[in-house]
Amino acid sequence: MAGATRTPLIREDASRPEAVAGLAIAVAVALIAVGIASLFGLVGIDATLGGGSGMTAIGGVTTVTALGGLLVALGAAVIGLGVGSALGYVETEPSPNAGLVATVAFAGVWFVLGGLAASVAFDGVLAWLPAGAATGGAAFVTAAATREDVGSTLPAGAVAVVIGGTFLTGTIGPSWVWDLGFEQQASLTATFVVPAATIGCGLLAGWAAAKAYGGFGARGRRMGAYLLIYVNASAIIGVLFLLIAFTAVRGIPGLLTGATVAPGAGPTVSVLGVSVALPVSVPFVMNGVSLLNDFQGVLPAIVGTVWLVVGAVVFAVPLGVGAAVFLTEYAERGRLTQAVEIATNGLWSTPSIVFGLFGFTFLVPRFGGTKSLLSGMLTLGFMLLPLVLITSREALLAVPDEYRDASAALGVSKWHTIRSVVVPAALPGVVTGVILGVGRIAGETAPILLTMTGGTFVSGDRAADVIGGFAFTAQPPFVTNPELLRATTALPFQLYALITAGVGLGDNVSNPTEFQWATAFVLLLVVLSFYAVGIGARYYFRRRLRHE
Amino acid sequence: MSHTTDTRTDAAVTRWRRRLRAFREETSTAALVTVGTMTVALLASLVGFLLASPLTALPFAVFLLAAGVGWIRHQGLTARVVTFAMTVSTVLILLLITAFIAVESIPVIRYGTATAFGVPVPGLRLFTETRWDAVSEPIRYSMVPMIHGTVMVTAIATAVAAPLGVAAALFLSEIAPGPVREFVKPGVEILAGIPSIVYGFIGFTILSPWASDQFRTTGQGSYLFVGIVVGLMALPTVVSVAEDALSSVPESMKSGSLAMGTTDWQTMTSITLPAAFSGVSAAVLLGVGRAIGETMAATVMLRGVPQLTKPLYNVFYGQETLTSLIANNYGNAHGLQMDALFLAGVILFITVLAISIGSQYIEWRMHRKLGGEL
Structure with missing residues (x-):
């Protein structure tokens, strides 16, 4: 589809204005990158360029001034591209006006710009409204009434020139502060305004330059839109990587504290009566918290999370898959299916804390009146149920009707068809859905906050031992398991408790910050490994389906 | 009849x-x-x-x-x-949830009775006053500060998630070449998988101190940054639902437009997006629902003081949302205060349920319009 507009003819025709537009796009992207870097404090805005401090290679230009210069140049280039096209120096195909989106965007930006300038200039006077209306109106008229080559470049370029000008002239210098005059005190400072404005100008001018690069008109707008959409997609992926990498870098030192690799270094595990000492010891995930430990860890939380997940899966998966089977195979479309659909989607969007409240008032009094592992399992099971139901139903619906018809034609009863044809065919989809759903609930904090959580620092021997806890009694309810009815901890709650514990933390662990980040990292690892397995399973099944 | x-x-x-x-x-x-x-x-x-x-x-x-x-x-x-x-x-589970949390909230609705035009209206005072104080007289459980907080956070989160989410959905469904798509789509899914407490932790340890420093506020916690973080968390919901809506637009409509000689971007803006408009708005609605219900990031990053910000549009201070009120106070609440937490839960539940049903209705209409089977 896209190839239709990108003919080799245009490529070969790359003339000088197109090179200028391309350069402007590159500068805009670079400015956005610098803006983001200085927002995170990687580039100080009052840093001196051209060598270390004191060295005045280019006259001690600060970052603000340099950014201002670049912005003015970028704005001028963008305006030049538009004016050049309007005067007929460049062959373009502009539309009669800049289009609705551009017009609204420019009017909005200029309204804010004019209003802000007036508020800073006349402090406290209600001058911002007329000023903003004047500048916004001017931008609106320019974008709507002039031909696209001017209408879509002039307002954008002018923003960059004006803002760059304030940086260049020192109106907004490194120590600029504007007290907003709120009752709860807040100010805008240069360290925030300069990078933010640079990013905004970069986006706006880059958009306009991309339009010029495409020669305005339909092709130009496509160019501009694609630039913004690609920037957006890479920003989302960038944030994801940043989050994971940041947590990993901060968390790994804590995770590996005291870790050793040596034969027999680890704890002893017995498999089928044969005891083997593991060759790896990672105290953080193998210990609890106690005075005698050399290194403290979060083993009880990991065990708690595992049991929570197991309990929720045991409760929700049969229920969800069964309901999905009934809905797709037995029920006729009608009131019941509609009600179930509404209920499922309602459950899916119910806030997790509401599930917690429900567990607190419904489950906790019925399981001994105290917070317990069992209440937590069921609460998470309620949350998992709609996820399982929705994905299983989709998987069952995707099984072709030919399968059912062929089986029925052989004289197989309906239930046997479901059991031996439909469900096996839908199994990959169901399994994938369950894994992704589990990944989601494993990280939930709010529901278990009110239903199952106990202390912050739990010693290793208090890790839940559900299998060993079952016992039979003569009185109803005949089966008891104190382990299930006891409050325990889980990774997400452990992290929450570590955040809120504040000062008391230092008494229990030697390096609280490291301990926190390591907990966050372990939680992230657990959850993301579910996602990795789920996504991997989906690819595997899909590829196998294609080969068949 | x-x-x-x-x-x-x-x-x-x-x-x-x-x-x-x-x-x-x-x-x-x-x-x-x-x-x-x-x-x-x-x-x-x-x-x-x-x-x-x-x-x-x-x-x-x-x-x-x-x-x-x-x-x-x-x-x-x-x-x-x-x-x-x-x-x-x-x-049954949905009905039980409704019944149990509603019953628990009745006492505080009675306590909040106020007279309007000579008629006692139960619960009215909870929405006309702004005072929340569970300790000192007069004890009042106003929901207004928390509703204000939830509205602020949700508005900022929607401003982040809706445009970025729809753009990313367009990218995934219409623009991205195969390999890029295979890479970005799981990425968005994983973004949904990062636990909210991890977002909250990073927000609390990195973002909040930074923001407090930048904007020279007293203490930490601002609706602005909670809203941005929550918007990031609602983003995957918007992307995946909107992408479904965009790819359910029949290919024949798109090819018909392309055959007229339009660029693919023109086809997207004048054919695909309008045709999928209701589905895309349902996606944004579901994203709003996610943002309203988001708990842990808000709990950890906000101040936990139930009062209005001064002035009301001061986004640089973050007090309390309906969700964080419950998570912050369940531990030491009892009696009427606990019931007030349940009332906050009821408000959340009803709002989100209404949003869910509304978006289902919109999606159902879209499927009918496009002649797809449902």
Whole structure:
């Protein structure tokens, strides 16, 4: 589809204005990158360029001034591209006006710009409204009434020139502060305004330059839109990587504290009566918290999370898959299916804390009146149920009707068809859905906050031992398991408790910050490994389906 | 009007009777007894559980036994009954949630009675005053500060998630070349998988101190940054639902437009987006629902002081949302204060349920319009 507009003819025709537009796009992207870097404090805005401090290679230009210069140049280039096209120096195909989106965007930006300038200039006077209306109106008229080559470049370029000008002239210098005059005190400072404005100008001018690069008109707008959409997609992926990498870098030192690799270094595990000492010891995930430990860890939380997940899966998966089977195979479309659909989607969007409240008032009094592992399992099971139901139903619906018809034609009863044809065919989809759903609930904090959580620092021997806890009694309810009815901890709650514990933390662990980040990292690892397995399973099944 | 309703009801009842009779005729007595035992035992265990009776295990054991017998002797019928019970249980869970949290919130609604035009209106004072104080007299449980907080956070989150999410959905469904798509799509899914407490932790340790420093605020926690973080968390919901809507637009419509010589971007803006508009707005609505219900990031990053910001549009201070109120106070709340937390839960639940039903209605209309089957 896209190839239709990108003919080799245009490529070969790359003339000088197109090179200028391309350069402007590159500068805009670079400015956005610098803006983001200085927002995170990687580039100080009052840093001196051209060598270390004191060295005045280019006259001690600060970052603000340099950014201002670049912005003015970028704005001028963008305006030049538009004016050049309007005067007929460049062959373009502009539309009669800049289009609705551009017009609204420019009017909005200029309204804010004019209003802000007036508020800073006349402090406290209600001058911002007329000023903003004047500048916004001017931008609106320019974008709507002039031909696209001017209408879509002039307002954008002018923003960059004006803002760059304030940086260049020192109106907004490194120590600029504007007290907003709120009752709860807040100010805008240069360290925030300069990078933010640079990013905004970069986006706006880059958009306009991309339009010029495409020669305005339909092709130009496509160019501009694609630039913004690609920037957006890479920003989302960038944030994801940043989050994971940041947590990993901060968390790994804590995770590996005291870790050793040596034969027999680890704890002893017995498999089928044969005891083997593991060759790896990672105290953080193998210990609890106690005075005698050399290194403290979060083993009880990991065990708690595992049991929570197991309990929720045991409760929700049969229920969800069964309901999905009934809905797709037995029920006729009608009131019941509609009600179930509404209920499922309602459950899916119910806030997790509401599930917690429900567990607190419904489950906790019925399981001994105290917070317990069992209440937590069921609460998470309620949350998992709609996820399982929705994905299983989709998987069952995707099984072709030919399968059912062929089986029925052989004289197989309906239930046997479901059991031996439909469900096996839908199994990959169901399994994938369950894994992704589990990944989601494993990280939930709010529901278990009110239903199952106990202390912050739990010693290793208090890790839940559900299998060993079952016992039979003569009185109803005949089966008891104190382990299930006891409050325990889980990774997400452990992290929450570590955040809120504040000062008391230092008494229990030697390096609280490291301990926190390591907990966050372990939680992230657990959850993301579910996602990795789920996504991997989906690819595997899909590829196998294609080969068949 | 009522006449036709009556006839319709009559017809339905007759149909039911006929179906029931047919069912009775084609099923053996033994199977009927088994299924009947299962049903009665299951209902009894439900009642027992609701009454918190320790004897609940008894009828449940009977149910399991009957189901076991049924599974061996009449597998098809048993499977049908069991899956039906499972289906009903999903509706039942939603009803139970509604009933239980609503009942718990009644006392505080009574406590908040205020007179308007000489008529006492229960709960009115909770929404007309702005004071929340559970300790010192006069004790008041106003929901207004928390509703303000939730509205602020949700508005900022929507401003982040809606445009970025729709753009990313367009990218995934229409623009991205194959390999890029295979890379970005799981990335968005993983973004949804990062636990909210991890977002909250990073926000609390990195973002909040930074923001407090940048904007020279007193103390940490601002609606602005909670809103941005929550928007990031609502983003995957918007992307995946909007992408479904965009790719459900028939390919023939798009090809028809492209054959007229438009660019693919023109096709997107004038054919695909308008056709999928209702689906895309449903996606944004669901994203709003996610943002309203987001708990842990808000709890950790906000100040936890239930009051309005001054002035109301001061986004650089973050006090409390409905969700964080519950998470912050459940530990030391009892009596009326606990009931007030349940009221916050009821408000959240009703809002989000309304949003969910609304978005389902919009999606249903879109499917009907595009002639797809549903």
